[in-house]
Amino acid sequence: xxxxxxxxxxxxxxxxxxxxxxxxxxxxxxxxxxxxxxxxxxxxxxxxxxxxxxxxxxxxxxxxxxxxxxxxxxxxxxxxxxxxxxxxxxxxxxxxxxxxxxxxxxxxxxxxxxx
Amino acid sequence: xxxxxxxxxxxxxxxxxxxxxxxxxxxxxxxxxxxxxxxxxxxxxxxxxxxxxxxxxxxxxxxxxxxxxxxxxxxxxxxxxxxxxxxxxxxxxxxxxxxxxxxxxxxxxxxxxxx
Numbered sequence: 495x496x497x498x499x500x501x502x503x504x505x506x507x508x509x510x511x512x513x514x515x516x517x518x519x520x521x522x523x524x525x526x527x528x529x530x531x532x533x534x535x536x537x538x539x540x541x542x543x544x545x546x547x548x549x550x551x552x553x554x555x556x557x558x559x560x561x562x563x564x565x566x567x568x569x570x571x572x573x574x575x576x577x578x579x580x581x582x583x584x585x586x587x588x589x590x591x592x593x594x595x596x597x598x599x600x601x602x603x604x605x606x607x608x609x
Numbered sequence: 610x611x612x613x614x615x616x617x618x619x620x621x622x623x624x625x626x627x628x629x630x631x632x633x634x635x636x637x638x639x640x641x642x643x644x645x646x647x648x649x650x651x652x653x654x655x656x657x658x659x660x661x662x663x664x665x666x667x668x669x670x671x672x673x674x675x676x677x678x679x680x681x682x683x684x685x686x687x688x689x690x691x692x693x694x695x696x697x698x699x700x701x702x703x704x705x706x707x708x709x710x711x712x713x714x715x716x717x718x719x720x721x722x723x724x
Contacts, residue, residue: 529711535716536714536715536716537712537714538714539711539713542711552610584652591702591710592643592702592712597655597658598643598711598712600653
């Protein structure tokens with residue numbers, strides 16, 4: 495079941511201290527996504543990569559950045575975490591675009607706490 | 610961008626009865642509509658999905674219907690069981706051609722199965 499792996503599962507950071515969340519996949523999928531899910535809310539898409547092409551959602555704060563050094567790994571960088579950034583961060587992958595007949599696989603998530 | 614509305618926010622049904630959750634979407638170009646089940650502290654899990662060239666799809670006790678003209682789709686769960694208790698999210702995605710789009714989620718329905 496370890497097809498989409500997220501590390502760490504729980505992360506505590508201090509207000510304003512940069513933090514990086516990691517996602518890796520063994521599926522060789524072209525597309526990797528990052529979602530933010532706050533308590534009792536729906537997941538919200540932050541950005542996604544189609545291969546090396548980066549697609550940022552219009553309302554994703556500049557505080558959030560992402561890197562995809564190769565097919566298997568994708569990182570979420572939060573430059574200056576605020577209390578409002580405390581959430582579950584979900585990584586997901588798909589072979590190709592979802593509208594082209596491919597489903598999305600979620601990782602287990604990283605729960606970020608900001609103190 | 611896409612906007613997905615989901616109702617009701619909470620649904621309580623007696624064990625063995627049916628449950629229906631409804632969603633509407635705003636972008637007529639959307640062509641993929643998955644449903645996810647999320648238990649507390651866990652990742653969303655895909656339970657069923659439907660594409661815009663199909664009106665209905667069934668998998669054992671779960672079915673989804675899609676009305677493209679009205680831009681709404683529904684999840685039907687029959688013979689509900691205690692293990693069906695969870696939060697259910699509908700979502701919509703549109704393939705934009707150049708790459709891949711992520712999912713826009715509804716706000717979720719907390720389904721409670723009463724014994």
